[in-house]
Amino acid sequence: MTERTKIKSALESMLFVWGDPLDVKTAAQVFEAEPGVVADCLKELQAEYEEREGGILIQRFGDSFQLCTAEENRSYIERLCNPVREKKLSKSALEVLAIIAYRQPVTRGEIESIRGVRCSYVLEGLVQKGLIEETGRSEAVGRPILYGTTNLFLRHFGIENLSELPDLEDEDFLNAAPGEGEQLSI
Amino acid sequence: MSYKVKLEIFEGPFDLLVYLIERAEMSIYDIRISEITEQYLAAIDEYKSMNIDVSTEFLVLAATLIEIKSKMLLPGSAAPSEEEIPEDPRKELVQKILEYKKFKQAAQLLAGREETILDRWYKPQEDLAEYDNDHAFDVLVLDPDRFLAVFREFLEKRRRLEEIQTRYERSPRTRQRVGIRDKMRQIRRYLTAKKKITFGEIMTDCEDRYEVAVAFVAMLEMMRSGRIRVKQKVHFGEIMIEGTDR
Numbered sequence: 001m002t003e004r005t006k007i008k009s010a011l012e013s014m015l016f017v018w019g020d021p022l023d024v025k026t027a028a029q030v031f032e033a034e035p036g037v038v039a040d041c042l043k044e045l046q047a048e049y050e051e052r053e054g055g056i057l058i059q060r061f062g063d064s065f066q067l068c069t070a071e072e073n074r075s076y077i078e079r080l081c082n083p084v085r086e087k088k089l090s091k092s093a094l095e096v097l098a099i100i101a102y103r104q105p106v107t108r109g110e111i112e113s114i115r116g117v118r119c120s121y122v123l124e125g126l127v128q129k130g131l132i133e134e135t136g137r138s139e140a141v142g143r144p145i146l147y148g149t150t151n152l153f154l155r156h157f158g159i160e161n162l163s164e165l166p167d168l169e170d171e172d173f174l175n176a177a178p179g180e181g182e183q184l185s186i
Numbered sequence: 187m188s189y190k191v192k193l194e195i196f197e198g199p200f201d202l203l204v205y206l207i208e209r210a211e212m213s214i215y216d217i218r219i220s221e222i223t224e225q226y227l228a229a230i231d232e233y234k235s236m237n238i239d240v241s242t243e244f245l246v247l248a249a250t251l252i253e254i255k256s257k258m259l260l261p262g263s264a265a266p267s268e269e270e271i272p273e274d275p276r277k278e279l280v281q282k283i284l285e286y287k288k289f290k291q292a293a294q295l296l297a298g299r300e301e302t303i304l305d306r307w308y309k310p311q312e313d314l315a316e317y318d319n320d321h322a323f324d325v326l327v328l329d330p331d332r333f334l335a336v337f338r339e340f341l342e343k344r345r346r347l348e349e350i351q352t353r354y355e356r357s358p359r360t361r362q363r364v365g366i367r368d369k370m371r372q373i374r375r376y377l378t379a380k381k382k383i384t385f386g387e388i389m390t391d392c393e394d395r396y397e398v399a400v401a402f403v404a405m406l407e408m409m410r411s412g413r414i415r416v417k418q419k420v421h422f423g424e425i426m427i428e429g430t431d432r
Contacts, residue, residue: 067308083307116246
């Protein structure tokens with residue numbers, strides 16, 4: 001067994017026991033290895049799971065990795081037990097999140113001028129859900145609060161990192177029919 | 187021109203405007219302002235007629251539309267010079283709509299991602315403290331900080347257990363095994379054996395709260411159809427059930 005295979009095998013076991021998202025740094029300490037090497041191993045492992053097309057996948061968000069079930073098996077799991085499904089976000093919450101994700105750090109005023117509606121309640125709700133956070137104060141008059149997305153945001157949408165969000169200026173993206181957006185690779 | 191606005195909930199004035207423009211199959215770069223303004227105002231009127239509160243933001247955009255419309259009606263400022271092309275009064279609005287549309291699209295993308303992710307399940311971390319040998323003796327050292335830490339750990343453990351219990355509750359399929367009819371049959375059986383029974387006795391045969399609730403509804407149903415008589419002397423007291431001749 002090569003060193004790499006060993007690490008990958010150990011990482012797989014660790015993900016199983018840990019359950020929660022395992023971040024690269026913590027895992028690297030276990031092996032006393034370079035975080036970069038461990039991250040590569042986790043990515044390889046993730047790709048292998050995907051190729052296998054089995055019932056368990058590895059999901060990545062930010063620098064953390066976590067085991068999860070494949071989405072196509074949802075109905076079977078629900079027939080077995082009845083896990084409580086998180087509620088979907090409202091349309092307005094999604095719009096506000098989209099603006100923050102692309103424009104962060106951003107103030108409430110900027111968000112409101114894009115949407116044309118007040119959004120203090122929505123912002124409050126998103127902060128409470130831990131999807132956004134205050135990242136500081138703008139230098140503008142009144143020093144308004146700046147908002148940015150959190151790691152939980154990445155997790156909620158299964159986004160590996162912000163740079164993988166599709167380009168808003170991309171013609172293909174803008175012209176995609178509603179609902180087709182998800183086909184675009186993240 | 188007649189039209190009907192399907193009453194949808196719009197996220198804001200731009201949302202409504204984008205909807206109207208798309209429905210009229212207009213190019214955003216060449217909005218037929220007077221047509222759109224008319225439709226926009228009609229939509230707002232319709233909301234008002236249904237007693238739906240139209241927030242001020244919708245009215246602000248209405249005013250903007252009317253302003254642009256009036257500017258478009260005016261002939262270009264007297265004799266514009268050769269080089270100077272008068273600015274299109276719609277320009278600012280178009281930019282805002284384009285900007286809004288971008289994020290509306292991005293929001294749809296996020297909605298799609300969310301849908302997928304919500305179909306996946308994760309295991310919350312289980313309590314691993316049991317496997318942690320280091321802690322076995324530490325507890326005996328009565329250092330207050332240590333003690334507090336252990337207590338916190340205990341609370342955390344309980345919180346996690348509760349989380350697991352609430353997240354993985356039993357499936358409704360197994361829960362619905364006992365129906366009201368079954369319970370009614372059961373109560374009737376009790377009453378052929380004994381003249382009177384208490385609800386407490388019925389409860390002892392129930393497996394969970396759901397079944398107790400079913401039993402209670404079954405009792406009410408039998409009371410309604412006159413098959414049993416039910417007495418309760420004091421509030422929260424024992425309920426006595428007695429069969430009738432029916």
